[in-house]
Amino acid sequence: MFANQLQLARALELPTRQAMLYREQSVQHFWNSNTDLITNAWIEWETTSIDSSTFTLDDTLLDKNLREAVKQAWDDPAKELAVKALLHEVAPDVFQFQFFDPERRAVLRGYLEQVWNSQIPMRPPYGIVLNRRGAMLDSRSEGYLAAPSFQTFYNEILNTYMRPISRMLFPEVIGFDTQTFGFSIYYEPNIDSSIRPHTDASAVTLNINLNLPGEEFTGSEVDFYHPYTGDIKSLTFKPGTAMLHRGNIAHAAKPITSGERTNFVLWLYGERGRLPTQGTPRIPVDAKQRWSNPNKPNDGYAPF
Ligand SMILES: O=C(O)CCC(=O)C(=O)O
Numbered sequence: 321m322f323a324n325q326l327q328l329a330r331a332l333e334l335p336t337r338q339a340m341l342y343r344e345q346s347v348q349h350f351w352n353s354n355t356d357l358i359t360n361a362w363i364e365w366e367t368t369s370i371d372s373s374t375f376t377l378d379d380t381l382l383d384k385n386l387r388e389a390v391k392q393a394w395d396d397p398a399k400e401l402a403v404k405a406l407l408h409e410v411a412p413d414v415f416q417f418q419f420f421d422p423e424r425r426a427v428l429r430g431y432l433e434q435v436w437n438s439q440i441p442m443r444p445p446y447g448i449v450l451n452r453r454g455a456m457l458d459s460r461s462e463g464y465l466a467a468p469s470f471q472t473f474y475n476e477i478l479n480t481y482m483r484p485i486s487r488m489l490f491p492e493v494i495g496f497d498t499q500t501f502g503f504s505i506y507y508e509p510n511i512d513s514s515i516r517p518h519t520d521a522s523a524v525t526l527n528i529n530l531n532l533p534g535e536e537f538t539g540s541e542v543d544f545y546h547p548y549t550g551d552i553k554s555l556t557f558k559p560g561t562a563m564l565h566r567g568n569i570a571h572a573a574k575p576i577t578s579g580e581r582t583n584f585v586l587w588l589y590g591e592r593g594r595l596p597t598q599g600t601p602r603i604p605v606d607a608k609q610r611w612s613n614p615n616k617p618n619d620g621y622a623p624f
């Protein structure tokens with residue numbers, strides 16, 4: 321690797337928000353022609369700018385009960401009910417649970433703060449809307465957060481936690497959960513404040529809140545629409561909690577009226593973005609099948 325990749329990456333001129341919103345060809349060209357430089361810059365950044373003893377991203381950042389129950393289920397899938405007991409169904413097929421440890425989460429936030437200050441070009445998510453202070457998290461996405469310790473942590477969340485838990489709750493996602501996708505979003509009043517009703521291009525979505533205890537906000541509820549009656553269930557994120565739901569359940573983020581909210585949004589889907597069809601039978605499978613890794617390579621497909 322060449323030295324000074326970090327300096328060179330910092331000197332790049334990021335495409336304008338306008339160009340990104342219009343998906344101009346120059347934007348694609350920017351990411352394609354700078355991929356190696358930016359990836360190397362993240363490696364250099366992590367070795368030179370991050371104090372790895374303070375900012376260790378590992379499973380001790382997660383809720384202790386969840387971590388221990390999940391570990392037990394991997395050792396012996398017959399014990400997965402201890403994981404299920406931690407998940408609360410708060411709307412039909414929407415589950416909420418504590419994901420991060422309230423105290424330890426400061427480590428992750430501190431790390432992410434330094435990511436923002438790194439001045440390495442990052443691609444904001446422009447799915448339904450463009451979120452200015454969001455980042456792409458998955459290696460299949462251009463301009464993703466390629467810092468190695470973050471990537472290890474991100475993949476652990478998906479593979480060790482999200483996939484088996486999703487399979488336990490929504491058995492029809494098995495086979496439509498080999499591919500991963502992720503981004504972060506940051507809401508603040510009058511800037512990026514809401515997301516209109518939509519479904520996700522995922523089989524299943526895990527939405528994890530990163531607010532610290534005491535970091536309060538008003539508004540910003542996530543509304544879930546009942547698939548048959550259209551009734552709305554309005555839910556609020558408590559710091560460090562997660563919501564897990566099928567991608568095809570309609571939801572919206574209401575405007576945030578004060579404070580800030582930061583979340584990771586993680587998706588699983590099948591190869592080339594395949595999703596379970598409506599009415600796929602929900603046949604429970606053997607627990608061993610859930611607590612396993614699919615071993616399929618990343619196919620590079622990204623929905624946006
Ligand atoms: O506001 C939220 O946390 C939900 C975000 C969401 O639905 C999405 O990013 O697709």
Ligand SMILES: [Fe+2]
Nearest residue numbers: 518519520571
């Ligand atoms: Fe969504």
